[in-house]
Amino acid sequence: MLSYPTVRASLIFVAVAVVGLLFADIAITASNPWRDLGNFFLGVVTPNFFSSEGLLTALLRTVAFAFVGVALGSFFGFLLALVYRLLPVRIFCAFIRAIHELFWALIFLQFFGFHPLTGVLAIAIPYSGIFAKVYSEILEEADPEPRRLLPPGTGMIAAFLYARIPDVWDQMRTYTAYRLECGLRSSAILGFVGLPTLGFYLEASFSQGLYSDAGAMLILFYVLIATIPLWVRPKLLPIYILAAPFFLGEGLPIVWGNVERFFTEDIIPAPLRSGEGMAGMVPWLSDLMVNEAMPGIWNTVLLTQIALVATGILALLAFPLISNHFGGPVRRTSGHVFLVIARSTPEYILAYILLQLWGPSMLPAVVALALHNGGIIGHLIGRQTNTLRLRPDAITGFNRYTWELVPRVYRSFLAFLFYRWEIIMRETAILGILGIYTLGFYVDSAIQNIRFDRAMVLILITALLNIGVDALGRYIRRKLALQTMPTC
Structure with a gap:
């Protein structure tokens, strides 16, 4: 059975993600997304390997x-x-x-x-x-x-x-x-x-x-x-x-x-370059924090928490695809192919593709982050279930999933998930370059406007945010005694 602290921690993160959905922009804004998606999949099944000499x-x-x-x-x-x-x-x-x-x-x-x-x-x-x-x-x-x-x-x-x-x-x-x-x-x-x-x-x-x-x-x-x-x-x-x-x-x-x-x-702050000295630093920093850093931090944290829970849900749904306790070899082979594609596709590339098909919003980023990281965790948990030996009279079907396997691997699953937390935040920040209003968006805008001093401050904030989440993830893993960590 799952311990009360483990269940409570899981429910807290789910609740935070659900509340976050109320503030997130997850609309599909493309005029005909299903046609574009169909054209993309048609392109995948009809690849042109001789399109460019530079390929x-x-x-x-x-x-x-x-x-x-x-x-x-x-x-x-x-x-x-x-x-x-x-x-x-x-x-x-x-x-x-x-x-x-x-x-x-x-x-x-x-x-x-x-x-x-x-x-x-x-x-x-x-x-x-x-x-x-x-x-x-x-x-x-x-x-x-x-x-x-x-x-x-x-x-x-x-x-x-x-x-x-x-x-x-x-x-x-x-x-x-x-x-x-x-x-x-x-x-x-x-x-x-x-x-x-x-x-x-x-x-x-x-x-x-x-x-x-x-x-x-x-x-x-x-x-x-x-x-x-x-x-x-x-x-x-x-x-x-x-x-x-x-x-x-x-x-x-x-x-x-x-x-x-x-x-x-x-990279020297503008007030110091122009000779205003420290007196000009306060309004400069205030403007940077209010108009760029705080909106970027809010959207980065918001998107990270939604993607984290979506990753967990997808991983729990995906691990049976390669588990020896479910289905036959054909199903497991198909599951392996799906998870290999999901975890091999960089989040940035997947988010870029979905943004072209669905239009600018947080939805492509959430799906990209969940597919990639959920594919990784689902693969690791699926392999872990293959080492478990059940009794000959063990229940089958959905009850085997809910009562036999999930309780046994759930603590390992949480350890993997909290390990990926900081990685998801790093990717969330960088996805701003694609036009999503995370910290990366403001970093890229500052660089495009040749305001490198502002860009460096925002990158520093991004690094400190990632370090903070990494430390929090380690604290939660230690508090819940989640010892099973990824080997990769």
């Missing part, structure tokens, strides 16, 4: 950005993990991973321009913070026994390399492989800010109504993700990592004067 180049660059960014992120993340116990390091890592890859890309675009360094750093910096946290947790959980078996006088470095690393190598390799899949998704969406990855061509195809071209790009991306175990082999990784930088493209040359001006002038 394969974009696919190759998507892979190249992912490999270089993830390789750098894992290297520096590992170094940070070794000193992660230090509070300044933990704060630094929490800050850099709280800022979404697209926000980092928007920052670097202002002084590096459309140079490969922009895309590489946009992935590598937040991933370094993520790797540092996860690697440190893996290292802390390593078995201490091998260390005691080493000969007396063994040095610290030798002990670490021969006793600690072999014990955690499989876990670190598994997580790094998962991060590579995430890196491919991050690399793809960098095209939406102008970098020559898959997202650039996808946006161009949709803007011209070329749904068959867009369908071809999505299918290629799904195939790329699904076949990772086939082409990402340990023996080939050094070759991929060494070759990837040569396929990033050249881009425009970096104007180092722009870099200097960005840090010495552009």
Whole structure:
């Protein structure tokens, strides 16, 4: 049976989401959404793989950005993990991973321009913070026994390399492989800010109504993700990592004067640049908070809470699709295909597609966030139910779902959901670039109006909001004793 605190926490979050729906804009504003949706699915089933000579180049660059960014992120993340116990390091890592890859890309675009360094750093910096946290947790959980078996006088470095690393190598390799899949998704969406990855061509195809071209790009991306175990082999990784930088493209040359001006002038608050001093900072900050930060925070939190509950509902409905306790092999295979597509499609791309079909509102964002994150959690919970052994006389059908399986996996389900909470908020903020009034909308507007000082303050607020939600999620997991955490 479910404990009272667990049920109470669940009902509180559901109630918050229901109240949030009263304030959310979830209308479909397109003139003929079902026709547009039909045209899109027709394009998916009739893909045009020969639409653009640059399609394969974009696919190759998507892979190249992912490999270089993830390789750098894992290297520096590992170094940070070794000193992660230090509070300044933990704060630094929490800050850099709280800022979404697209926000980092928007920052670097202002002084590096459309140079490969922009895309590489946009992935590598937040991933370094993520790797540092996860690697440190893996290292802390390593078995201490091998260390005691080493000969007396063994040095610290030798002990670490021969006793600690072999014990955690499989876990670190598994997580790094998962991060590579995430890196491919991050690399793809960098095209939406102008970098020559898959997202650039996808946006161009949709803007011209070329749904068959867009369908071809999505299918290629799904195939790329699904076949990772086939082409990402340990023996080939050094070759991929060494070759990837040569396929990033050249881009425009970096104007180092722009870099200097960005840090010495552009991001300095306007009152300080104009000589008004601290006296002008109060009205400047007040205007920023009232007209941009507060509306952005409200809409970001509102959309996050609705998407969080929608994710949970979808995950609970989806896990039976791949569970051995329901249906036959055909149904489970279909369920696997659905969940692979749902979790492999980046929220940003899915939200972009739905916005083109349904019009601007929060509804496309909610559906995109719920499908992606619900697909991930549904897959993990479904796999967990496959390890459960029921009695031969166990009830069947809907009663098996409600009375046998859900109570057994519900605590793990909540742990996964609260783990994804901060991730959902990061994505919610960035979806503002698509026109939804979250913090990303105001960040993008400030950058478009060349008001980088305001944009940097809003990005800082976004990072602090994400850090706060992450801390709250950890507190709730600890309070409810939700120990089952995702391995990826």
